[in-house]
Amino acid sequence: MNRFAALLDRLAYEPRRLGKLALLEAYFRETPDPDRGWALAAMTGALTFKNAKAGLIRNLAAERTDPVLFGLSYDFVGDLAETVALMWPADETRANAQLTITDVVEGLQSTPKDKLPEVVASWLDRLDEHGRWALLKLITGALRIGVSARLARTALAQLAGKTADEVEDVWHAVDPPYTDLFAWLEGSGEAPSVSTTVRFYPPMLSHPIDPEEFAPLNAADFVAEWKWDGIRVQAASGKDANGKHIARLYSRTGEDISGSFPDLVAGFDFDAVLDGELLIKRGGGVQDFNTLQQRLNRKSVNAKLMAEFPAFIRVYDLLAEGDDDLRVLPFIERRAKLEAFVRAHPLAPIDLSEMIRFDTWNDLSAARADPSHGGAGIDAEAVEGVMIKRRDAPYLAGRPKGYWFKWKRDPMVIDAVLMYAQRGSGKRSSFYSDYTFGVWTEAGELTPVGKAYFGFTDEELIELDRFVRNNTENRFGPVREVTHTKTKGLVVEVAFEGLQRSTRHKSGVAMRFPRFSRIRWDKRPSDADTLEALQKFLSKGQAPPS
Amino acid sequence: MQAAQILHPRPEGLYCPKADLYVDPTRPVPRALITHGHSDHARMGHGSVLATAETLAIMRARMGPDFAGATQVLKYGEAIELGGVKFSLHSAGHVLGSAQVAAECGGTRVVVSGDYKRQPDPTCPPFEVVPCDVFITEATFALPVFTHPSAEHEVRKLLASVAMFPERAHVVGAYALGNAQRVMAELVRAGWDKPIFVHGAMLDLVKLYQECGVELGDVRHVETAPKSFYAGAIVLCPPGALQTPWVRRFPDPVTSVASGWMRIRARARQQGAELPLVISDHADWCDLQRTIKDTGAGEIWITHGEADALAHWCDQQGLKARALHLVGYGDEEEPSGAAA
Numbered sequence: 042m043n044r045f046a047a048l049l050d051r052l053a054y055e056p057r058r059l060g061k062l063a064l065l066e067a068y069f070r071e072t073p074d075p076d077r078g079w080a081l082a083a084m085t086g087a088l089t090f091k092n093a094k095a096g097l098i099r100n101l102a103a104e105r106t107d108p109v110l111f112g113l114s115y116d117f118v119g120d121l122a123e124t125v126a127l128m129w130p131a132d133e134t135r136a137n138a139q140l141t142i143t144d145v146v147e148g149l150q151s152t153p154k155d156k157l158p159e160v161v162a163s164w165l166d167r168l169d170e171h172g173r174w175a176l177l178k179l180i181t182g183a184l185r186i187g188v189s190a191r192l193a194r195t196a197l198a199q200l201a202g203k204t205a206d207e208v209e210d211v212w213h214a215v216d217p218p219y220t221d222l223f224a225w226l227e228g229s230g231e232a233p234s235v236s237t238t239v240r241f242y243p244p245m246l247s248h249p250i251d252p253e254e255f256a257p258l259n260a261a262d263f264v265a266e267w268k269w270d271g272i273r274v275q276a277a278s279g280k281d282a283n284g285k286h287i288a289r290l291y292s293r294t295g296e297d298i299s300g301s302f303p304d305l306v307a308g309f310d311f312d313a314v315l316d317g318e319l320l321i322k323r324g325g326g327v328q329d330f331n332t333l334q335q336r337l338n339r340k341s342v343n344a345k346l347m348a349e350f351p352a353f354i355r356v357y358d359l360l361a362e363g364d365d366d367l368r369v370l371p372f373i374e375r376r377a378k379l380e381a382f383v384r385a386h387p388l389a390p391i392d393l394s395e396m397i398r399f400d401t402w403n404d405l406s407a408a409r410a411d412p413s414h415g416g417a418g419i420d421a422e423a424v425e426g427v428m429i430k431r432r433d434a435p436y437l438a439g440r441p442k443g444y445w446f447k448w449k450r451d452p453m454v455i456d457a458v459l460m461y462a463q464r465g466s467g468k469r470s471s472f473y474s475d476y477t478f479g480v481w482t483e484a485g486e487l488t489p490v491g492k493a494y495f496g497f498t499d500e501e502l503i504e505l506d507r508f509v510r511n512n513t514e515n516r517f518g519p520v521r522e523v524t525h526t527k528t529k530g531l532v533v534e535v536a537f538e539g540l541q542r543s544t545r546h547k548s549g550v551a552m553r554f555p556r557f558s559r560i561r562w563d564k565r566p567s568d569a570d571t572l573e574a575l576q577k578f579l580s581k582g583q584a585p586p587s
Numbered sequence: 588m589q590a591a592q593i594l595h596p597r598p599e600g601l602y603c604p605k606a607d608l609y610v611d612p613t614r615p616v617p618r619a620l621i622t623h624g625h626s627d628h629a630r631m632g633h634g635s636v637l638a639t640a641e642t643l644a645i646m647r648a649r650m651g652p653d654f655a656g657a658t659q660v661l662k663y664g665e666a667i668e669l670g671g672v673k674f675s676l677h678s679a680g681h682v683l684g685s686a687q688v689a690a691e692c693g694g695t696r697v698v699v700s701g702d703y704k705r706q707p708d709p710t711c712p713p714f715e716v717v718p719c720d721v722f723i724t725e726a727t728f729a730l731p732v733f734t735h736p737s738a739e740h741e742v743r744k745l746l747a748s749v750a751m752f753p754e755r756a757h758v759v760g761a762y763a764l765g766n767a768q769r770v771m772a773e774l775v776r777a778g779w780d781k782p783i784f785v786h787g788a789m790l791d792l793v794k795l796y797q798e799c800g801v802e803l804g805d806v807r808h809v810e811t812a813p814k815s816f817y818a819g820a821i822v823l824c825p826p827g828a829l830q831t832p833w834v835r836r837f838p839d840p841v842t843s844v845a846s847g848w849m850r851i852r853a854r855a856r857q858q859g860a861e862l863p864l865v866i867s868d869h870a871d872w873c874d875l876q877r878t879i880k881d882t883g884a885g886e887i888w889i890t891h892g893e894a895d896a897l898a899h900w901c902d903q904q905g906l907k908a909r910a911l912h913l914v915g916y917g918d919e920e921e922p923s924g925a926a927a
Contacts, residue, residue: 054855054860054863107903109899110730113893113896114730117732118732120852127731128732469857471848471854499857
C-alpha cells in the first residue's frame with residue numbers, strides 16, 4: 042500500500058503528461074502481480090466495492106473524531122477521504138505495517154458488510170496519512186490524480202514498446218488484476234483475444250471559432266450540424282474472437298461508462314463504432330443538460346431512473362463498421378454510410394444528427410441565433426451552438442487544425458452583487474469559491490438569483506477569498522454572508538446560457554450554467570442589474586406576467 | 588480589573604484605552620505596539636512604534652526609514668508602564684524579533700500571542716510561556732487536519748528530491764520574511780554546504796538576518812548564467828515568482844512551496860507545487876492546544892484564523908472562549924503574500 046500511496050502522491054502533484062507517464066511506467070515495471078494490476082484497475086475506475094462506500098467512512102469518522110471538528114475540517118478540506126486521512130487519530134507505533142494493495146482490494150471485496158468497519162479501521166490504524174488517503178480514495182473512488190484510462194493505457198504501451206491503440210484493442214478482453222495483459226506486454230504470454238470493432242477510438246475534437254475567422258472561408262466547403270448539449274460518447278459493439286456479442290459505451294476520454302447506461306448498451310445490436318452525443322428524450326423532445334445531469338449524478342442506476350430519464354445517442358459519425366476502419370474517408374463519405382447505417386438499425390437507441398441547411402455564413406448565423414426556426418424545432422433548448430465541419434475532413438484523433446469548428450451561442454450577461462460565499466470542493470477546496478449572487482428587486486432589496494463557482498482565474502480566486510474573509514457580516518455554519526449594501530459590496534458580471542422559471546427559487550428564476558465572466562471591482566452594488574432586467578432573458582413562452 | 592478594560596477589539600486592532608495604544612493596528616494610529624515584521628501586522632504611517640529592535644529593523648528594511656513618526660525599542664522581558672498598564676514583550680518563536688505582548692494592570696494579566704509557533708527554529712529564539720488570565724491567540728491552523736511535521740523532515744524530503752533529479756533545479760517558494768531564512772538554516776543543519784540561490788526580492792532580509800548573527804549558509808543572488816549552471820541547485824524565491832517567466836532560467840525546474848497550507852492537496856495544486864513542503868511559522872492544532880493549557884489562562888480570545896474550531900475545543904475544556912474575528916491578518920502564507 043505504501044508503494045501505491047507514494048505513486049498516487051507523485052501523480053497528484055506531477056503536472057506534466059510525460060512526467061505522469063514516466064511515473065506510471067516505472068511503477069508497472071517495478072511492481073509485482075497482482076499489486077500492479079489492482080493499482081491499474083483503481084486508477085482506471087474499474088473497481089467498485091459492493092459494501093465499502095463513502096457512508097462507511099463517514100461512520101468511522103463519527104466514531105473516532107469530534108463531530109463539530111470533523112464538520113469544520115471537512116468544510117475546509119472539501120474532500121471526505123483527505124479529511125479523514127489527515128485527522129484520523131494516528132497510532133504512530135503501528136504506522137506503515139506491511140499491507141499491500143492486494144490485501145486491501147481483496148479484503149474490501151470479500152469482507153462481510155458487518156465486519157467491514159472494523160477491518161477498515163484496523164487498516165487506517167496501521168497506515169500513515171499517505172496510506173490512509175490512498176485507502177480511503179480506493180473506497181470513495183474519484184482519485185483526482187489526473188490519470189485518464191487513455192493515459193494509463195499509453196503507459197502500458199510504453200512498457201512494452203507498443204502503441205496505445207494496440208493496448209486499446211485488447212482492453213475489452215481483460216479484467217482486473219490483468220495478469221494476462223501484463224504477461225502479454227512483457228512477452229511471456231499470448232495476446233488476449235481481440236475484437237476489431239469493440240474498441241475506443243481517440244475522438245476528433247473541434248476548435249472554437251469567431252465569425253471574423255470563418256468569414257474568409259468558403260461556405261460551400263463546409264457542412265454544419267447542431268452542437269448538442271449532452272455528453273460526447275462512443276458506442277462500440279460487435280463480436281469477440283469467440284463469437285460472443287460485446288457492447289461498450291465509452292466517454293470522451295475512453296472511460297468505459299457502460300455500467301451507468303445498461304438500458305442504452307442493451308440496445309446495441311450492431312457491429313460498428315459510432316461517435317455521438319448522449320441525450321435524454323422526454324415527451325418527444327430532447328431535454329437540456331440540467332435534465333441529463335439528474336441522471337448522471339446518481340450513483341446507482343435503477344429501473345425508475347432509466348424510465349424517468351430515457352437516454353439515447355444522437356449519432357454524428359461512423360468510425361468503424363464490421364472490420365473496416367472508416368476514419369480515413371472524407372466526412373461526406375462517412376456521412377453517407379452513417380445515414381444508411383441509421384436507416385438499417387431502426388431498433389437501436391440512436392438517431393441521426395441532422396444537417397443544418399445553409400448557403401452562406403449569414404444563413405448559418407441566423408440558424409444559430411434562432412435554432413427552433415433554423416431546423417432544431419422542439420429540440421432547440423438542447424442546442425448550445427453549431428458545429429462546422431469540412432466536407433473532406435478525415436477523422437483524426439485529437440484537435441487537428443482547420444477541420445472541425447464549434448461556434449457556441451453567445452452567453453447572456455448580467456451584473457449581480459455577491460451575497461454569500463462557501464468553501465468549495467475539489468480543485469478549489471479550502472478557498473471561499475462557491476458564490477451566491479443577487480440582483481435588485483423593485484423594493485430595493487437584493488434577491489439571490491444564482492450560484493457560481495468558476496469563471497475566475499486562480500489569482501482572482503485568491504482575491505475573492507480575501508474579499509469574503511475581510512467583508513464577512515454573518516456566519517451561518519459554513520456559509521458566510523458578505524457585505525452587500527447599495528454602496529459597499531462586490532459586483533460580478535455573470536454569464537449564463539439560459540433562464541427558466543423556477544418555483545424552487547425565491548426569485549422565481551433559475552439560471553443555466555452560470556459563471557463569473559468578469560469581476561467588477563470598479564462598480565458599486567447600486568450599479569448592478571434588477572430582477573426585471575434579468576427576467577427579459579426568460580426563454581420564449583416563459584415571459585413574466587406583465 | 589476586567590480584561591476588556593486593559594485590551595479590547597476595535598476595527599483598527601486590539602486597543603488599550605488606558606495607554607491609548609493599539610497592538611498591530613491595520614490602519615495608521617498615534618501609538619502602536621508591533622508584535623512582528625510581517626506586513627499584515629506591521630504597517631506604515633503610525634505616530635510612534637514600540638517593538639523589538641529586530642522588528643524595527645525589519646520594518647525599516649521593508650518600508651524605508653520614514654515608516655513611523657518615532658520608534659522605541661523594547662527588549663524581550665523588559666517592562667514599560669504606559670497609562671498605568673505594565674507592558675512587556677516575550678519571544679513568540681514566529682520569526683526574527685517576533686514577540687508576544689503581556690499587558691498587566693490591577694492584578695490581571697492579558698497576553699497577546701501575535702503569530703507564534705512551538706517548533707524549534709534556528710533563526711529565532713523559542714516561544715516563551717507567559718502565565719496569564721486571558722490569552723489572546725491566533726488560530727491560523729486551528730483545525731485537527733493541521734499537524735505540521737518537523738521542518739527537518741521536510742527539508743530531508745527536499746534533499747532527497749535534489750538527489751533524485753540532479754540535472755534539474757529545485758525552486759522553492761517561501762515567504763520572504765522568516766520562512767525563507769528558516770529553510771536556509773535548516774538546509775545548513777541538514778548538511779547542505781553548496782550555495783543557496785535566492786531571488787532578488789529576498790536579498791535585503793537575508794542580509795538583515797545575517798547581520799543579526801543568524802547562520803544561513805552560502806547565500807547567493809540568482810544571476811544570469813547558462814541553464815546548466817543551475818543543475819542540481821536549490822533556489823529560493825517568493826511563492827508568487829513561481830508562476831512567472833523568472834523560473835524559465837532554470838533547467839527543468841521542480842517547483843516546491845514551503846507553507847503550512849501545503850498539508851492540503853488542493854492548496855498545493857493551486858500553487859503548482861510539485862514538491863509541497865509543510866514548513867510553517869505558525870502553531871499547528873496540537874501546539875495551539877498545548878500552548879493554551881501551558882498559559883493557564885481561564886479565558887481565551889481568538890484573533891484570526893479558524894476561530895470556530897478552537898473555540899469549540901476551549902468549550903470542551905471548560906475554558907471561556909471568544910472569537911474576535913479581527914480582519915486584515917493572516918495572509919502571509921497565502922500565495923499572494925509573496926507580493927508583500
